[in-house]
Amino acid sequence: MDWNRWYSLKSYLRSSLWTVPLIAIAIYAAVKPVAEMVGRWMTRQGSLDAKTSLLGLSMTGARSLLGDIVSADLAFLVFTFGSLLVAIQVAGGQYTPRIIATTLLRDNVIRSISGIFVFTLLFANRTAGWMGENEVLQLQVFIAALFGFTSVVAFLFLIDYAAKFLRPVSLVARVGEQGIAVIESVYPAPSAGVIIAPERDTERGAPERIVRQRGKSGIVLAVNLERLVAKARRADVVIEFVPQVGDFVAVDEPLFYLYGNSDAIDDNRLRTLVAFGTERTMEQDPMFAFRILVDIALKALSAAINDPTTAVLAIDQLHRLLRMVGRRSLRVEEIEDSSGRVRVILRTPNWEDFVHISFREIRQYGASSIQIARRLRAAIENLIQSLPEHRHDALRVELALIDRAIAKNHPFPEDLALARIPDSQGLGGSAVSTTSNYQLAPSEASRAQIDNGHR
Structure with missing residues (x-):
């Protein structure tokens, strides 16, 4: 088989x-x-x-x-x-x-x-x-x-x-555990700081051959990287996997780009190293755990359910996963063989992708909730404190967007001041904002609103 x-x-x-x-x-x-x-x-x-x-x-x-x-x-x-x-x-x-x-x-x-x-x-x-x-x-x-x-x-x-x-807390905790396991398997190495991605097009030029999807359309569930590396080493080629794990690939869409001695690779044998399905799974897809947690939060914030506390539980797990991802090296696109030569190129989500999926949609749907605004701020400020410096820029952008969103949704100064206080419980805990310590350089008007709110 x-x-x-x-x-x-x-x-x-x-x-x-x-x-x-x-x-x-x-x-x-x-x-x-x-x-x-x-x-x-x-x-x-x-x-x-x-x-x-x-x-x-x-x-x-x-x-x-x-x-x-x-x-x-x-x-x-x-x-x-x-x-x-x-x-x-x-x-x-x-x-x-x-x-x-x-x-x-x-x-x-x-x-x-x-x-x-x-x-x-x-x-x-x-x-x-x-x-x-x-x-x-x-x-x-x-x-x-x-x-x-x-x-x-x-x-x-x-x-x-x-x-x-x-119970909501049990379900989101289980998704969080599964997400941690996937992150550890996909990103095993700790973060080594900022790494500039190489210019692939300049180095390799156009691919010599394109292997396209045949049979049925489907979602990429997993890729056998070990066999891909072994096959590329034997044929002395570089194999680039075009889609990302979790992407939908239709029939006749590009599946692989081959650089080098491409005639030594059999297309059908190459296709057998990619598993397709009708629904995403977590085995090699760390982003899917984030997607499930965000969907739970969005459903809880909908007008039909209106349960922001469940959304806070989901944010707790997103915060936990982001702390794990932020300490990992996300540069696993270029996979080398035992001799140190690049053999396989595999696209994976970067830090900005994880930050965007964790905060953007929840902020859009939950900015009107003081509970959500406080929990998001607490998560972002904690991540800025605990993660390396090169992870801070994307987080600062999200924090500035939260300030703008709550200023738009809370016309009363008292609500605005309360919404600007970080709270790991959402609403009910006590915390002092440390936003000013991070030199976020917001606009003058935004700084004035923050100062007034903290007083």
Whole structure:
């Protein structure tokens, strides 16, 4: 199987709820004959007769117990999947549809508990069907009872887990954790200061050959960089991947630019190193975590929901991710081989891209909220304090835009003064603005407004 097909299949299985129950069916198929064989052997040895049975159940009691287990697990399964469908609708409508495939359907706790229900249901039903009129399968009944008790405990745990899992703070925190993991994998090196990008067009000129997309259109999910570097090294070429991970690529659009001995590269083999899908994933797309958090904040700030506190929770995670990104080296476009020669060129988001997606839309939709304005200011000022100097310019621009936006949206001096105070809680905490310490050089009018507000 080609790498792109394997990656797409793996991504699909990770976001599919039915995979763990299917595995549970396979485990049941393997455990059932073993349990029956061991049970018959122990019965022949006389260690599982009616008097010394593990549960001491008669035929009537065993059948009643197994029937209760089957009924309970069937009810648990119906309730679990029914509740999950409702949760998907609520999460998609209140937060963002992009939270479904990336968080809800990939939760291993929910999938594992559903697998326990399926295994217990099948095992108990099979045990009840195999018992004769006078033979109680003591070992199988004991195993079914054990898993039945486990199912009850798992169901009670699932109710508590789902109630906590669907809270806004839990969802945005999970997206933040996934974003941190992606940032660490895509940008492993710490920031080394300002790096001037080379003039690629002057160095390499026009590409000798263009490899275009064939087959179906789709969104770039991931690229196998190791194999690209190896292929470029063997052919002694430079391969430039034209789109960015997360971009939509239509049929016949450029996919690769080849510089050098391009005839040694097979187009079809090159295309197999790019995985496409219908929806973005986080595996190699650090910007997608920012996109999900911003969408949650925008939905919370909409007139239909009007929940700025949830937007503040999303800003908390955006602040956390920006602190991580700001300390990383974002210059990973040129990938070298072991000899130090550039072999692959891959576009990735720069610092300004991360800053823009984190603040611009939230400011546009939430500038009228004092809570949002204060939380954004607190995040930006903290980033200016904690990040290297070469990250400050983009942040200063955002801070100046916030000043202009709140001056436009708050005509009352008292509201304007309150909105200019940074607050990590949005509204409710206490903080003193340190804007003047950063020498932001705003206009004279803006400086006067800030001073008046701080007094």
